[in-house]
Amino acid sequence: xxxxxxxxxxxxxxxxxxxxxxxxxxxxxxxxxxxxxxxxxxxxxxxxxxxxxxxxxxxxxxxxxxxxxxxxxxxxxxxxxxxxxxxxxxxxxxxxxxxxxxxxxxxxxxxxxxxxxxxxxxxxxxxxxxxxxxxxxxxxxxxxxxxxxxxxxxxxxxxxxxxxxxxxxxxxxxxxxxxxxxxxxxxxxxxxxxxxxxxxxxxxxxxxxxxxxxxxxxxxxxxxxxxxx
Numbered sequence: 001x002x003x004x005x006x007x008x009x010x011x012x013x014x015x016x017x018x019x020x021x022x023x024x025x026x027x028x029x030x031x032x033x034x035x036x037x038x039x040x041x042x043x044x045x046x047x048x049x050x051x052x053x054x055x056x057x058x059x060x061x062x063x064x065x066x067x068x069x070x071x072x073x074x075x076x077x078x079x080x081x082x083x084x085x086x087x088x089x090x091x092x093x094x095x096x097x098x099x100x101x102x103x104x105x106x107x108x109x110x111x112x113x114x115x116x117x118x119x120x121x122x123x124x125x126x127x128x129x130x131x132x133x134x135x136x137x138x139x140x141x142x143x144x145x146x147x148x149x150x151x152x153x154x155x156x157x158x159x160x161x162x163x164x165x166x167x168x169x170x171x172x173x174x175x176x177x178x179x180x181x182x183x184x185x186x187x188x189x190x191x192x193x194x195x196x197x198x199x200x201x202x203x204x205x206x207x208x209x210x211x212x213x214x215x216x217x218x219x220x221x222x223x224x225x226x227x228x229x
Contacts, residue, residue, distance in 0.1 A: 019083040023213025026083070029076025030203040030210070036069035037199050047119070050191045054198050055116040055130065063115065070112025073203070077140065078105035080209050087213070091154055096147040104140025107133045138176050141202060145169025161212060168205045172197055 040057040041049060043065075047056055058066040081101025088094040110133025117127035149166035152158045179193035 019086045019213045020216055022079040022083040022086075023210040023215075025079045026076045026210030027207045027214060029072045029079070030207040033069045033073040033076075034199055034203050036065055037195075040066060048191070049195060051188050052119060052191050053116065053194060055111065055134065056119060058112070058115045059118055067112045067115070070108050073206075074105040074108035074112065076105075076206055076210070077101050077108065080206065081105070083210075083213050088151070088155065088158070091151060093147065093151040093154070097144060097151055100140050100144035100147055102140075103136055104144065107136025107138070107140055109133070111137055138172065141205065142169045142173050142176075145172070145205075164208075168201070168208075171201055172205070175201060 037054055037057070040054075040062075043062050044057050044060060057063075058070070078101060081098040084094060084101070085098040088097070111130050112133075114126045114129040114133060116130040116134075117124055121127075145165040145168050149162045149169070152162040152165065175193055175197035179190045179197065182193055183190035
């Protein structure tokens with residue numbers, strides 16, 4: 001008997017049903033973050049994008065909305081971590097992907113709950129906690145991308161994602177260093193660099209990861225894969 005053709009099937013193998021749903025959740029979280037952040041360029045038009053951090057939007061009458069974006073994005077990264085944990089259970093080193101995704105999520109939660117200080121205001125304890133959370137929010141995805149470059153090469157169906165993840169990590173690191181150093185040395189203009197990484201590169205990365213799970217057809221059996229009999 002001739003085996004059914006797999007020419008039109010996705011290259012991903014055995015993705016649990018829940019992982020597919022988590023992929024959609026991650027995509028939704030990335031979209032929500034971008035939409036809210038873009039909206040705040042009009043809501044807080046007193047803050048020039050060139051010279052203010054995205055975190056500065058979490059102050060004022062609508063601060064709860066910006067804080068919600070941080071929290072939703074945090075759960076988006078955690079969703080990706082769980083999706084990889086469910087999908088790559090037997091792959092050596094997989095736990096690092098989940099761990100670093102949760103580091104990113106925890107950092108975003110902290111950065112969202114504890115707000116940054118207003119521009120030119122003295123540093124407060126809340127602002128210091130926010131800064132620490134933000135560092136983890138950047139470090140988590142960077143470490144995730146580097147780990148993914150190693151771990152995903154050990155699989156047959158996910159190997160193609162290894163190099164793109166590494167590039168995302170390197171670009172994120174380069175832009176993070178750029179806007180951080182720019183703010184301390186040049187001053188005006190650092191905000192554009194930060195928006196490039198926080199509004200395009202990082203949410204785009206999360207959405208792309210989510211799509212890798214969401215795009216796989218999910219039959220009633222709960223997994224996708226070639227026929228077993």
